[in-house]
Amino acid sequence: MPMKVELPRQLVRIAAVTAVLAIGYVTSASADIAGNIALTTDYRFRGISQTDRDPAVQGGFDFTAENGIYAGIWGSNIAFGGSLELDYYAGYRGKITDDLGYDVGYVYYNYPGDDSDADLDYGEVYGSLTFSGFKAGVNYSSNYFAGTDPFWYLYGQYTRDIIDNVAVGASVGYNAFDSTEAMTSFLATDNDPGDNYVDWKLSITTTWQGLGWTLAYVDTNLSEGDCGGLDLCEATAVFSISKSL
Numbered sequence: 419m420p421m422k423v424e425l426p427r428q429l430v431r432i433a434a435v436t437a438v439l440a441i442g443y444v445t446s447a448s449a450d451i452a453g454n455i456a457l458t459t460d461y462r463f464r465g466i467s468q469t470d471r472d473p474a475v476q477g478g479f480d481f482t483a484e485n486g487i488y489a490g491i492w493g494s495n496i497a498f499g500g501s502l503e504l505d506y507y508a509g510y511r512g513k514i515t516d517d518l519g520y521d522v523g524y525v526y527y528n529y530p531g532d533d534s535d536a537d538l539d540y541g542e543v544y545g546s547l548t549f550s551g552f553k554a555g556v557n558y559s560s561n562y563f564a565g566t567d568p569f570w571y572l573y574g575q576y577t578r579d580i581i582d583n584v585a586v587g588a589s590v591g592y593n594a595f596d597s598t599e600a601m602t603s604f605l606a607t608d609n610d611p612g613d614n615y616v617d618w619k620l621s622i623t624t625t626w627q628g629l630g631w632t633l634a635y636v637d638t639n640l641s642e643g644d645c646g647g648l649d650l651c652e653a654t655a656v657f658s659i660s661k662s663l
Contacts, residue, residue: 465617500531
């Protein structure tokens with residue numbers, strides 16, 4: 419029997435905006451429509467496994483106009499809620515100078531089929547600057563995952579080609595909750611983890627046979643006890659294969 423999913427009004431509005439932009443792009447010669455699909459050994463979001471360290475199938479579509487406006491949808495299987503995450507986003511990107519770029523937008527994280535008491539869905543506004551392989555950005559949610567109050571995510575990334583068709587990358591993120599109680603609720607832990615944590619990643623990427631191949635090392639400064647006695651936050655190697663459509 420098909421599962422009936424009731425979408426929150428905010429998600430309906432985001433989906434409607436995405437649909438309108440998509441229709442406009444499809445009918446415009448200046449539009450670019452791209453898809454992507456990936457297989458990964460573990461879906462790590464801000465350092466924490468969303469699949470209980472199991473593999474994930476992921477994919478999405480992006481609609482981009484020449485004027486810098488874009489919108490899209492991305493999804494992945496997960497190990498909680500209704501076992502599915504769908505992200506809807508829209509924004510605008512451009513350049514201040516030839517070397518300095520910017521990106522601002524909004525993303526809505528939806529977990530269809532979740533029947534828990536907590537409302538897992540939430541939205542974030544974001545902005546970032548890019549320069550010569552460096553990227554610095556910030557995301558803000560007025561009420562983060564499962565109603566865990568205001569949240570800030572500040573991050574920095576760097577990517578560089580080391581030889582032909584091989585790039586290395588490094589990133590670090592700072593996850594700031596409104597209070598210790600909010601972070602404790604988010605992690606579902608009996609520990610006292612404080613009100614923030616740090617995640618980081620090192621990666622190497624190449625393309626071969628029309629596919630993208632990535633090997634990454636992902637870790638956080640959280641202990642197993644901080645993550646509810648599970649090893650969802652500890653160091654791991656993640657291998658991914660992707661394809662642009």
